[in-house]
Amino acid sequence: MQVNETLNEGLKRGYTISFTAAELDAKVNEKLIEAQPTIEMKGFRKGKVPMAMLKKQFGPRVLGEAMQETVDGAIAKHFETSGDRPASQPDVKMTNDDWKEGDDIEIAMTYERLPDVPEVDFRSIKIERLVTTVADAEVDEALGNLAKSANNFEDRKKGAKAKSGDQVVINFLGKVDGEAFDGGAAEDYPLVLGSNSFIPGFEDQLVGVKVGDDIEVKVAFPAEYGAANLAGKDAVFECKINAVKEPKPAEINDELAKQFGAEDLAALKGQISERLGAEYTGAARGVTKRKLMDAL
Known part of the structure; x- marks a missing residue:
């Protein structure tokens, strides 16, 4: 085996590693000898098959395995000898793409090594530890957001027009080229x-409708629409407006808590406080880690 350095710039490293055909052949023979005692072949007792026949029968199959083990072993030995620690998986490829059995092997390996860490007297480093607390106001804000996400809808006054965010209750029938579709x-x-x-x-075309309105909504299905028979087609939807409802945030009580899997409101507040606390602690740990890295 021969190793030659091809790149040494900053933390970037590159090497070629070559093996002779004889080295690879020796590895194949080694694996066949190891397996010989267990191999049976017609005309020979178990473990007595001649090496020449074993090589002819199993050599091509063993060759790939031997090649992989040889390359892996060479790479491991390189890192052990050099002391390099790759920052990620090294890029390894054969340089002779037209390789055939009996040829020497050469691989090219490139990687970025982790930098050396100097000796540090940690007793001289002082880092302020951040302590986080969750305020009641923050829990209440989170509760308010949950209430909004669990909106109830109530009928708007008679004759009121629908706004964005409202719920409209509709009957609709869609047609393409005048024909209804599934x-x-x-x-x-x-x-x-x-x-x-x-x-x-x-x-968008339903914003401004009122209860009792009949409206035609004209749209075009996206070209990438899931149903191939509708993709890219123009469509008309005949819509009847049955109700127009405005959103009303859910009341913050035990019933809301149960919607989110808590036993009651107190339990939900506890869960929210615990989750916010975990988020704040994670953020504080990140800040502390950054300060430590800066100090190093």
Whole structure:
């Protein structure tokens, strides 16, 4: 085996590692000798098959395994000898792409080594440890956000127009080229305007509708739409507005807590405080780690 350095710039390293065909052949023979006592072949007793026949029968199969073990062993020996610690998996490839059995082998290996860490007297380093606490106001803010996410919807006043964020309850029938299509119809469907749960442009055209309105919504299915028969097609949806409802944040009480898997409101507050505390502790640990790295 021969190792030659090809790159040494900063932390970047490059080497070529070459093996003679004889070295590889010796590895193949070694593996065949190791397996010989267990091999049976017609006309020979177990363990008595001649090496020449073993090599002819199993040599090509063993060759790849021997080559991999030889390369892996050479790389491991290089790192042991050089003391380098690669920052990531080294890039290893054969340089002779037209290699065939009987040729010498040469591989090229490049990597970036981890820098040497100097001896440090840690007793001289002082780092301020950050202690975090979760304020009641922060828990209340998080509760408010949960209440908003668990909105209830209540009917708007008679004649009120739908706004973005409202829920409209609709009957709709979708048609392409004047023909209804599968999955394009529903009754009393609750749709939150601005949720983007329908195809682009659909919900925008329902802003401003009132209960009792009949409206045609004209849209185009995206070219990448999941149903191939609708992808890129223009469509018209005949919509009947049955209700227009405005969002009302859920009340912050035991019922809200149960929606989020807590036994009661006190338990939910405890869970929120614990989660916020874990987030703050993680952030404080990150700041402390950065200060330590700067000090080093």
